[in-house]
Amino acid sequence: MISNIPKAIKSPPSQEELANRLEKVRNLIVQQNLDYYVSFDPVNIYYLTNFANYVHERPFILVIPKKGTMKFLVPLLEKTHVESRAKCELELSHYFEFPAPQGENWFDRYHELIEKDARVGVESAMTLRIYDQTPGNKTKTDIIDEVRLIKTEYEIGRNVHACKVINAGHKRLLKIIRPGMMLFELYNQISGYLMAKVVADIKNLNPLVSKVMAAALPPSLSYDPHNFTDVFLKMEEGGPHVSGVGGQVDGYGVEIERSFFLGTVPEKAKDPFYAMMEARRLAFELAKPGANFSEIDVAVRKVLKDRGYADKLLHRTGHGLGITGHEGPYIAAGYDRKIEPGMIISIEPGIYIRELGGFRHSDTVLITDEGNVSLTKAPETLEDLTIEVD
Amino acid sequence: MISNIPKAIKSPPSQEELANRLEKVRNLIVQQNLDYYVSFDPVNIYYLTNFANYVHERPFILVIPKKGTMKFLVPLLEKTHVESRAKCELELSHYFEFPAPQGENWFDRYHELIEKDARVGVESAMTLRIYDQTPGNKTKTDIIDEVRLIKTEYEIGRNVHACKVINAGHKRLLKIIRPGMMLFELYNQISGYLMAKVVADIKNLNPLVSKVMAAALPPSLSYDPHNFTDVFLKMEEGGPHVSGVGGQVDGYGVEIERSFFLGTVPEKAKDPFYAMMEARRLAFELAKPGANFSEIDVAVRKVLKDRGYADKLLHRTGHGLGITGHEGPYIAAGYDRKIEPGMIISIEPGIYIRELGGFRHSDTVLITDEGNVSLTKAPETLEDLTIEVD
Numbered sequence: 034m035i036s037n038i039p040k041a042i043k044s045p046p047s048q049e050e051l052a053n054r055l056e057k058v059r060n061l062i063v064q065q066n067l068d069y070y071v072s073f074d075p076v077n078i079y080y081l082t083n084f085a086n087y088v089h090e091r092p093f094i095l096v097i098p099k100k101g102t103m104k105f106l107v108p109l110l111e112k113t114h115v116e117s118r119a120k121c122e123l124e125l126s127h128y129f130e131f132p133a134p135q136g137e138n139w140f141d142r143y144h145e146l147i148e149k150d151a152r153v154g155v156e157s158a159m160t161l162r163i164y165d166q167t168p169g170n171k172t173k174t175d176i177i178d179e180v181r182l183i184k185t186e187y188e189i190g191r192n193v194h195a196c197k198v199i200n201a202g203h204k205r206l207l208k209i210i211r212p213g214m215m216l217f218e219l220y221n222q223i224s225g226y227l228m229a230k231v232v233a234d235i236k237n238l239n240p241l242v243s244k245v246m247a248a249a250l251p252p253s254l255s256y257d258p259h260n261f262t263d264v265f266l267k268m269e270e271g272g273p274h275v276s277g278v279g280g281q282v283d284g285y286g287v288e289i290e291r292s293f294f295l296g297t298v299p300e301k302a303k304d305p306f307y308a309m310m311e312a313r314r315l316a317f318e319l320a321k322p323g324a325n326f327s328e329i330d331v332a333v334r335k336v337l338k339d340r341g342y343a344d345k346l347l348h349r350t351g352h353g354l355g356i357t358g359h360e361g362p363y364i365a366a367g368y369d370r371k372i373e374p375g376m377i378i379s380i381e382p383g384i385y386i387r388e389l390g391g392f393r394h395s396d397t398v399l400i401t402d403e404g405n406v407s408l409t410k411a412p413e414t415l416e417d418l419t420i421e422v423d
Numbered sequence: 424m425i426s427n428i429p430k431a432i433k434s435p436p437s438q439e440e441l442a443n444r445l446e447k448v449r450n451l452i453v454q455q456n457l458d459y460y461v462s463f464d465p466v467n468i469y470y471l472t473n474f475a476n477y478v479h480e481r482p483f484i485l486v487i488p489k490k491g492t493m494k495f496l497v498p499l500l501e502k503t504h505v506e507s508r509a510k511c512e513l514e515l516s517h518y519f520e521f522p523a524p525q526g527e528n529w530f531d532r533y534h535e536l537i538e539k540d541a542r543v544g545v546e547s548a549m550t551l552r553i554y555d556q557t558p559g560n561k562t563k564t565d566i567i568d569e570v571r572l573i574k575t576e577y578e579i580g581r582n583v584h585a586c587k588v589i590n591a592g593h594k595r596l597l598k599i600i601r602p603g604m605m606l607f608e609l610y611n612q613i614s615g616y617l618m619a620k621v622v623a624d625i626k627n628l629n630p631l632v633s634k635v636m637a638a639a640l641p642p643s644l645s646y647d648p649h650n651f652t653d654v655f656l657k658m659e660e661g662g663p664h665v666s667g668v669g670g671q672v673d674g675y676g677v678e679i680e681r682s683f684f685l686g687t688v689p690e691k692a693k694d695p696f697y698a699m700m701e702a703r704r705l706a707f708e709l710a711k712p713g714a715n716f717s718e719i720d721v722a723v724r725k726v727l728k729d730r731g732y733a734d735k736l737l738h739r740t741g742h743g744l745g746i747t748g749h750e751g752p753y754i755a756a757g758y759d760r761k762i763e764p765g766m767i768i769s770i771e772p773g774i775y776i777r778e779l780g781g782f783r784h785s786d787t788v789l790i791t792d793e794g795n796v797s798l799t800k801a802p803e804t805l806e807d808l809t810i811e812v813d
Contacts, residue, residue: 089749090742110737113647130739134717134757157552161563164551173551217622221615232607232654240651257503261630264622327524347500349520352480359479367524 035189035374035401038408041197042190043234043283046083050187051121054180055081055103061176062099068151070097070176071167074158076356077177078105079284083120085241086111091131092139092163096146104146106139118239140166181355182362183375188285188355189399192377195282196289196397196408198234202227202247203278203289203411210249210268210276211422212295217264223247223278235283242356245280252299255292255391258347258383270422271297273306273390279358286358288379289409290395293418302392305384306415308340309392312382316350316364320380321404326368333382334366342384351379354397376400377408425579425764425791428798431587432580433624433673436473440577441511444471444570445493451566452489458541460487460566461557464548466746467567468495469674473510475631476501481521482529482553486536494536496529508629530556571745572752573765578675578745579789582767585672586679586787586798588624592617592637593668593679593801600639600658600666601812602685607654613637613668625673632746635670642689645682645781648737648773660812661687663696663780669748676748678769679799680785683808692782695774696805698730699782702772706740706754710770711794716758723772724756732774741769744787766790767798 058081062070072078072095079085082105086093091108098104104124107115112127126146128139143166147153153169154176164171184192206223227245232238251269254260258275268274272294279288292306312333319329330350337346349365354377362368362376378400383393396407412418448471452460462468462485469475472495476483481498488494494514497505502517516536518529533556537543543559544566554561574582596613617635622628641659644650648665658664662684669678682696702723709719720740727736739755744767752758752766768790773783786797802808 090751090753108738111649114649114652117647117650117652130755132753132755132758137757155551157555158550160548160550161545161554162547165547165563173555221618225611225615228611237652238654240654257507259501260504260507262504262507262627264628264630348498361480363480363522365520365522367527368522 035399036403037401038399038406039186039189039193041194042187043194045237046120046187048120050185051081051083053185055097055121057180058097058177059099061179062097062154065154065172065174065176066152067154067172068099069147069169070154071095071159072097072156072177073160073163074156077156079242080177080181080356081121082123084115084118085239085284087241094143094163106143106146108139144168178361181360182353183373184355184377189375189377191285192287192354192397192399193408194234195285195287198227198230198282199278199280199287199289200410201230202245203276203291206247206249206276206278207293207412207420210274210295210420212268212270214268215264216248216261216266219249219268220247220264227278227280231282238283242281242284245282247278249274249276250391252390256385256387256389258385258391258393268295270295271299273302273392275391275393277395281358284356286354286356287397287409288354288358288395289397289411290381290393291411291418292392292394293420295420296422298415298419299389301389303415304340305342305386305389305392308337308342309382309384309394311340312336313380313394316380316382317398317405320364320372320378320398320400322372322374322400322402324372326362326364326370326372327366330364330366330368333364337382337384345384345386347385348383350382353378372400374400374402425789426793427791428789428796429576429579429583431584432577433584435627436510436577438510440575441471441473443575445487445511447570448487448567449489451569452487452544455544455562455564455566456542457544457562458489459537459559460544461485461549462487462546462567463550463553464546464567467546469632470567470571470746471511472513474505474508475629475674477631484533484553496533496536498529534558568751571750572743573763574745574767579765579767581675582677582744582787582789583798584624585675585677588617588620588672589668589670589677589679590800591620592635593666593681596637596639596666596668597683597801597810600664600685600810602658602660604658605654606638606651606656609639609658610637610654617668617670621672628673632671632674635672637668639664639666640781642780646775646777646779648775648781648783658685660685661689663692663782665781665783671748674746676744676746677787677799678744678748678785679787679801680771680783681801681808682782682784683810685810686812688805688809689779691779693805694730695732695735695776695779695782698727698732699772699774699784701730702726703770703784706770706772707788707795710754710762710768710788710790712762712764712790712792714762716752716754716760716762717756720754720756720758727772727774735774735776737775738773740772743768762790764790764792
């Protein structure tokens with residue numbers, strides 16, 4: 034039962050937590066009449082094992098039989114690393130290297146793990162390279178991604194902790210930002226502060242799933258939200274600036290973003306700000322168990338369209354968060370699915386106007402039994418987001 | 424003609440440089456009798472366009488016809504970002520979002536770019552999700568990866584610059600490291616120094632392809648080279664410590680690593696250190712145009728085996744570098760291919776002994792017309808790598 038913000042959790046998952054996740058995956062394996070499910074996506078492997086790798090030419094492949102111990106194929110070089118991080122039962126097999134002489138390749142070992150006539154589920158994120166070497170009758174089905182949509186209590190606790198970290202980082206960002214400050218300086222100060230905080234909080238932090246981001250785009254560029262072409266870019270008098278603090282905090286991804294002003298608010302910026310706020314209010318109102326994701330996005334963007342910003346929209350209302358900062362479910366037209374308690378989503382309708390700037394607040398929001406609660410906290414109104422500068 | 428270390432280059436690629444890369448790719452497209460080649464791998468897209476994305480649920484797909492302008496399918500949100508970075512001619516097409524209502528999906532636009540009966544080459548790194556939506560008669564073939572094996576003069580200049588940066592970082596690492604220093608502190612100091620250097624050097628640095636790494640593992644853990652389980656780990660008296668400084672410097676990946684000692688050298692560490700040095704000398708001697716990669720790895724690891732370390736080996740002799748810090752070609756048994764001038768490889772035979780430590784130097788090495796030259800520089804001998812501590 035999820036009713037308000039659960040307690041923050043900072044410790045690694047228990048064996049029981051991972052067994053619980055595996056059981057849900059297994060239920061779908063059986064339901065889909067598969068003998069094996071193969072995971073190559075490092076995010077999904079991390080979800081089930083607590084071991085994080087990053088993909089390079091040496092494959093890591095997790096083979097989940099419908100019954101019995103999971104098998105994990107890894108390069109020899111990483112065996113002790115896997116043993117030090119994995120928090121579940123695993124049968125490890127390894128290969129020496131990639132490339133390798135005939136008979137000693139990763140796929141030679143891989144072929145031994147699955148029978149030729151088995152029914153095998155594979156991820157849509159699997160690469161052709163791995164797919165072509167996968168034995169059996171293969172079906173593309175995203176079972177682990179499906180299970181990840183609804184968070185366990187433990188996962189929610191981790192995301193709560195991650196949000197506490199970035200809330201503090203965002204608070205500090207709003208405190209130190211001034212006209213003339215360079216993007217690079219801002220990034221350095223806030224990301225340094227965040228990493229120190231994360232390292233102090235988490236014993237045995239895993240650097241492979243820990244990264245922080247902190248930035249703000251001034252009004253001359255905030256209309257183009259993914260454009261970080263000039264790290265010497267300076268903050269400006271006025272606004273809207275758009276801030277973004279987020280990242281993956283020891284394996285759990287979250288974000289917070291605000292449109293804000295330094296000193297003065299241009300008259301022309303008020304209407305789009307209020308329009309964004311109206312859309313945002315509606316999104317929070319609608320994002321409740323039972324609601325349809327697609328319909329929410331359509332309704333929320335209709336607010337913006339009705340207020341004259343139809344050609345100023347660049348994206349959907351929101352996306353899921355969990356292990357990563359960008360994943361399903363999506364508040365997007367065409368995503369025809371119902372909201373459920375335990376989902377974590379961003380709410381971030383936006384307007385983007387060249388020569389004026391970007392208007393977007395983003396929060397990391399937990400769906401509760403009755404509605405939703407934002408795990409991120411920061412000022413929201415135009416007044417509170419107009420920062421005095423001297 | 425490559426005979427010694429070329430000049431460092433810090434500017435983005437010219438249109439001509441990218442046209443030259445595309446021409447090589449096109450030659451293979453025609454040679455393999457394809458109508459189109461499709462690239463989804465962000466590294467390959469960066470190689471041909473200078474635009475870097477990172478893969479998430481919104482696909483970026485580059486379609487290269489055998490003749491005419493390349494087509495690039497991107498999310499609307501990223502259109503201006505692409506325009507600001509891409510340094511080549513591109514016909515952009517876009518979709519609004521993922522997910523999307525029927526008829527407005529990324530794959531609806533994608534299907535318009537390739538005829539149903541076309542012969543289409545795809546990367547082995549392509550995911551099933553993209554592959555299943557790719558029109559035409561598909562063949563898996565790694566054309567861009569193949570072209571990337573031999574660097575252009577411009578690319579070499581970029582890697583030379585990247586090595587200058589990490590050489591300075593490694594020099595500083597050896598200067599500040601002391602027994603008792605924590606891994607996290609070391610990382611912070613060196614990575615901060617490196618990023619400041621990179622940002623000062625490169626105008627319009629691209630943060631999406633810029634990351635630096637700096638670490639050292641003390642003898643109690645250096646036998647397990649990929650294990651960074653404890654960021655509070657302390658450096659120790661003695662050794663071997665193994666350092667690593669590397670990263671991607673505005674899109675070009677390099678590395679340098681050294682086994683070194685703080686104050687004292689344990690008697691038992693001498694023989695494996697000398698064995699590693701002997702193997703390394705042989706690798707430098709053999710890594711010349713015309714030599715076979717597989718044979719070099721076998722010969723180099725034979726040195727280590729003959730000296731009694733057969734069960735202390737964890738990896739091949741080396742790997743390629745270029746845009747990334749880990750790619751083909753490979754100095755690995757089974758990689759049956761000839762070395763050519765313009766390749767850039769790491770040379771890093773290693774020995775790993777539990778309760779003693781890791782023995783590995785790694786350098787980023789350019790293959791020249793006559794032999795090779797290391798782009799990374801640092802002390803090499805046991806004497807020079809025994810650091811006085813007080």
